[in-house]
Amino acid sequence: MDGRFLISTATLALAEALASCSTANQILSIQLLQGSLPPQIVEAFRKSLQSTSLGSSILKFTPEAQLQLIFERLQHWQQLSEPSAAQGASSPLNHRRSSGAIADLVTLGDYWLATAIRQGLLQPLEVNSLQHWVSLPSRWQALGRRDRQTGQPDSQGAVFAAPYRWGTTVIAYRRDKFQSLGWTPSDWSDLWRPELQGKISLLDQAREVIGFTLKQLGQSYNTLDLSAVPGLKSRLQSLNRQVKFYRSTDYLQPLLLGDTWLAVGWSADVLAALPLNPQIAGVIPLSGTALWADLWVRPHGASPSDLVNPWIDFCWQPAIATQLSLLSKATSPIVNGLNPEVLPTALRTNPLLYPAAAILERSEFLEPLPASALAQYQSFWQQMRTVT
Known part of the structure; x- marks a missing residue:
């Protein structure tokens, strides 16, 4: 399927949806994970606005290298949007708020x-104004619906987040190294095989x-009492003896060079690494595994904008969601609700982007724990890594 056709079809659909909007010269400011x-996708959205009354709108997309930096920015904005009474309405902080210092999303x-x-740090989304919310599979709707006070998942709570892509924790390995072993990794239990020590x-x-x-032992990623899981400590200690190093950044470079045979990492990283070396597989x-998702959220104190909901809906249009999945190395949740037959072959035949339904059913998000x-x-964690 031609990706250019998909983009142009989605652009036309959004232009029709915005045709009656009367607000012009707006700014949509988004800070996003690099x-x-x-x-x-951004360019397609920009083109879709040209034939509407929002055609002169300004789109400001600012990438950040780490989610931690965006979270800290949210904390900073929350302080700006709630000045003390002593500062008054004309304080410099209020001026910075009105000048658009807080991003829309x-x-x-x-x-x-x-x-x-x-x-x-956040305000709820206007979910009733999101046309494609009903197309989002229930699991992804539930991810964004939270209790206003605790932030815990709540089926009756407000919608604080719109997921736009998701991925998994996967096993990456070198085909050439495993060829001599006569097997390839398929599940977590393989990490304890003696031939992989170090x-x-x-x-x-x-x-x-x-x-x-825990998953390998038949338990949940979100187990509350680890001491109640038989054999967990010894299992962790034996796993530690298999490990050459622990790292959450640049962890695939040793695998690419052949210094390690196997790496546990995030699917988006592994998908990006596959073209670099044909010996790498995932x-x-x-x-089952851990799931992660990138979400659009509205900062507390962000001013009203006629562009926020159209942008979220644009990301959820099936044509755009399909292209986002292929180009960003992570899957749009909208894709999970589509008939597989309408998906491009490059998407539906890629098990890292489009996992089997049974595996997805056995996978979990890392939920907030007390x-x-x-x-x-x-x-x-500390005991595991100090015992040899």
Whole structure:
């Protein structure tokens, strides 16, 4: 299927939807995770506005290298939008608010969502004005619907987030190294095979590593009491003996060079690395894995904008969602609700972008845990890495 046709079809659809809008000369300011949005999508949205009354609108997309930086920016904006009474309406902070210092939308990872809501950093989305909300599969609707106070998932809560792409934690490995072994990795249990001792790298993330160990033991990534899981500590200690290093950045470079045989990492990183070396392959573990998602959220204090909902809806149009999935190395949740037969072959035949339904069903988001549980994860993490 021709991607240029998909983009132009979606552009026409949005132009028709905005034809009656009367507001012009607006600015849409978005701060997003670098690499999470292909520039072709932004340009298609810009073209879609040209034939509407919003044709003179200004689009400002500012990339940030890390989600941590965006979260810190949200905290800063929250302080700007709620000045103390002593400062008064004419204070410099209020002036900065009115001058558009706060972005209309930002990218936030699903793992940060509960904390952001709990700290009062976000405002709910106007979900009733989102045309394609009903096309979003229920699992992805539930991801953004949260309790206003705690930020915990709540089926009756407000919608604080619009997911625009998602991915998984996967196993990447070298075909040439495993050829001599006569097998290739397919599930988490393979990480404990003796022939891989000292040849693997893991993410430097307690929830990820302990989580897939729990999964391998038939438990949930979001287990609340680790001490109640038989054999977990010894399993973690034996896993540590397999590991050459722990790293969450640049972890694929040793795999590309052949210094490691296997790496656990995030699907978007692995998909980007595959063209660099034909010996690299990736697989989603059969027993299920961790899911992650990039979300559009509205900062607290952001001014009303006629462009926010059209932009979110544009990302959710099937044609745009398909192209976003192929170009950004992560899958739009809209794709999961489409008939596979209408998807491009490059998407529906790529198991890292379009996992089997059974594997997806067994996979989980890392849910927010109470402080007591997080302390236990950290304790197990430290013990795992200090015992040889």
